[in-house]
Amino acid sequence: MRIGIPGEIKPQEDRIALVPGGAVEFIKRGHTVVMTSGAGHGIGLTDEDYKAVGVEIVETLEEVYATAEMIIGVKEPQPRELALITPGQIHYRYLHLAPDHAQTVGLMKAGATGIAFETVELNRTLPLLAPMSEVAGRESVIFGANLLQAHLGGKGILLGGVTGTARAKVVIVGAGIAGQGALKMATGLEADVTILDVDVAKLKYLDDIYGSKIKTIYSNAGNLAEHIETADLVISTVLIPGAKAPHLITLDMINSMEKGSVIVDISIDQGGTTPISRPTYHEDPTFLSDNGVVMYCCANMPGAMPRTSSYALANVTLKYGLAIADLGLKGATERFPELRPGVNVLNGKLVSKPVAAALTDLELHDLDELLG
Numbered sequence: 001m002r003i004g005i006p007g008e009i010k011p012q013e014d015r016i017a018l019v020p021g022g023a024v025e026f027i028k029r030g031h032t033v034v035m036t037s038g039a040g041h042g043i044g045l046t047d048e049d050y051k052a053v054g055v056e057i058v059e060t061l062e063e064v065y066a067t068a069e070m071i072i073g074v075k076e077p078q079p080r081e082l083a084l085i086t087p088g089q090i091h092y093r094y095l096h097l098a099p100d101h102a103q104t105v106g107l108m109k110a111g112a113t114g115i116a117f118e119t120v121e122l123n124r125t126l127p128l129l130a131p132m133s134e135v136a137g138r139e140s141v142i143f144g145a146n147l148l149q150a151h152l153g154g155k156g157i158l159l160g161g162v163t164g165t166a167r168a169k170v171v172i173v174g175a176g177i178a179g180q181g182a183l184k185m186a187t188g189l190e191a192d193v194t195i196l197d198v199d200v201a202k203l204k205y206l207d208d209i210y211g212s213k214i215k216t217i218y219s220n221a222g223n224l225a226e227h228i229e230t231a232d233l234v235i236s237t238v239l240i241p242g243a244k245a246p247h248l249i250t251l252d253m254i255n256s257m258e259k260g261s262v263i264v265d266i267s268i269d270q271g272g273t274t275p276i277s278r279p280t281y282h283e284d285p286t287f288l289s290d291n292g293v294v295m296y297c298c299a300n301m302p303g304a305m306p307r308t309s310s311y312a313l314a315n316v317t318l319k320y321g322l323a324i325a326d327l328g329l330k331g332a333t334e335r336f337p338e339l340r341p342g343v344n345v346l347n348g349k350l351v352s353k354p355v356a357a358a359l360t361d362l363e364l365h366d367l368d369e370l371l372g
Contacts, residue, residue, distance in 0.1 A: 001325040002032045004068025006061050007039035008075055012282040014042020014306035015074045015313065017093065020053045022318045027054045031325050036064055043307040065089075072321055074313065075300060076103055087111030088347060090329065092321055094118055094132075097344050098244040098358035099271035104350065105362070111348040113329065117317060118269075119242040119352065120342035126241060127338070128320070130177045131312035133266075135302040137181025137237060140264040141170070143296060143304075144233040145189065147262045147286065153294045155260030157232050160190030167192045171227045173219065173248060173273070174237035175202040178266050182235045187213050194227050224248060229256040234263045236273040242341070242354035245270040259292030268297040330371050346370045 003026055005018050016039055018026075023033045034056040037047055047057045058064060065071070065084035073093035077085065082103070085091070088111060095116035097104045107114045117128035126133075141159075148168065150156035161167040170186045172179050175197035186193045187210060196219035197203055203216040217223050228234055228249065234257075238248055245267040254263070254274060267273045268280075276289060279299035286296050302309035320339055323332040329346075333339045344352040349365040356364035 001069045002034065002067055003321075003325060004064040004071045005033065005035040005039060005055075006064045006071060006073055006081070007036040008042075008073065009061070009078050009080065010075045010300065010303075013075055013300050013303045015303055015310045016040050016043060016045070016306075017072045017074050017310075017313065017317065018321075019043075019311060019314045020045065020049050020055070022314050022321075023050060023055050024053045025318060025322055026325060029322065029326060032056065034058055034064055034068060036061055043310045070321075070324060072317070074310075075303075076100065077106070079106075082106035082110060085110035085112045088113065090115065090324065092117075092317070092324065094269070095344055096269045097352065097355045098242060101359050104345070104355065104359055107345045108348045108350060108362070112345060113343070113347055114345040115324070115329075115339070115342045116242070116344045116352075117313075117342070119344060119354070120320065120338055121241055122338035126177075128313075128316050128342075129239075131316055132302045132309060133177040133237075133239075134181045135305060135309050135312065136266045137178035137183075137235075138185050139301050139304060140178070140182050140235045140237075140266055141185035141189065141191075141233075143285075143298075143301075144170075144235060144262050144264045147264075147294050147296060148232060148260070150260070153260060153286070153288065153292070154262055155232060155258060159186070159233070168232040169230055170194070170233045170235065171231040172196070172235045172237065173224065174239070175199065175206060175216075176237060176239065178237035178239075179235070180206070182237065183210070183214065186235075191233075194231075196223060196227065219248075221250075225250075225253050225256070228253045231257065232261055234261070235266065236263065237266045238273050239267055239270060240354070242344070242352055243270070244358040245273050247273060247275050249274040251275050254289050254293055255291050257291070257293050260294065262294045262296065264296045266301065268299050272297060333371065340367065343367055
């Protein structure tokens with residue numbers, strides 16, 4: 001199979017989906033890897049690093065798309081890329097289709113097959129999303145603490161405080177991978193931390209690990225409202241695999257917060273968990289709510305740390321990419337059934353139930369029937 005690695009063209013996105021060590025694995029199995037020149041520069045890798053292991057380097061995105069049977073990328077194909085897709089081409093990357101009607105239709109019209117990293121599901125976990133969730137969770141505290149600076153619109157409170165002063169109140173919504181990453185960083189900086197979730201078993205686990213360093217609260221509308229009102233920093237991490245994120249943080253909750261408080265909405269890739277959330281970019285990552293709450297909704301948070309993120313992502317995506325190249329999609333899904341929910345679009349037909357539930361005007365097809 002001919003594997004295409006395009007350089008990411010989304011603004012402020014320097015991650016790359018395949019590092020040289022992974023390219024070696026494809027090449028030694030008889031596959032060809034072609035990559036755009038400079039695609040690895042954002043994480044300190046040169047074209048020569050890739051050429052040394054047998055990767056073919058080309059100058060343009062168009063050259064990669066024209067001949068590749070499978071594109072391995074990081075972020076969703078941008079409008080320029082959608083126009084380059086060839087029928088039957090496999091796209092193995094993050095897609096986040098539920099809140100993105102235009103991209104979904106674009107993939108369908110192109111006759112593409114879209115395998116979304118974020119919906120590959122194994123034993124109720126999301127193994128290809130997990131490392132980026134961990135990165136985003138840890139980053140959320142770093143970014144949030146920075147945004148609390150007065151000159152950036154924050155209320156001017158230090159997360160851990162100092163002797164004789166109050167510590168900042170950090171409220172984490174969701175105790176999954178991202179939430180736990182945020183929890184580790186926030187407690188490390190000695191903030192006053194509360195974490196909410198509907199999974200009592202997760203809360204018990206965290207209570208056992210952190211003890212009196214944190215407060216664990218069952219998540220419902222009343223408890224969310226109570227704790228968000230007094231929060232200095234809210235980190236929202238809630239995710240429903242493949243589906244549009246629910247608006248758990250209401251406008252009333254945001255309006256109850258003090259001016260200069262901060263909300264970091266990690267779930268923005270899936271539409272965000274507040275009614276005012278909208279995607280932003282690293283160069284201008286925030287906006288203010290009507291009452292002066294700082295909203296951070298950067299849609300590619302791990303892209304801020306591209307070197308760590310690229311290697312972490314490559315570690316978990318390689319196995320399935322090799323299986324698709326070696327066995328074809330049908331064979332790969334038979335060997336690794338967890339790939340099945342990852343298939344969102346197959347040869348231009350929508351096969352993901354969560355995406356179809358969000359985009360109700362699009363027809364849902366049966367994956368088994370299409371795979372034959």
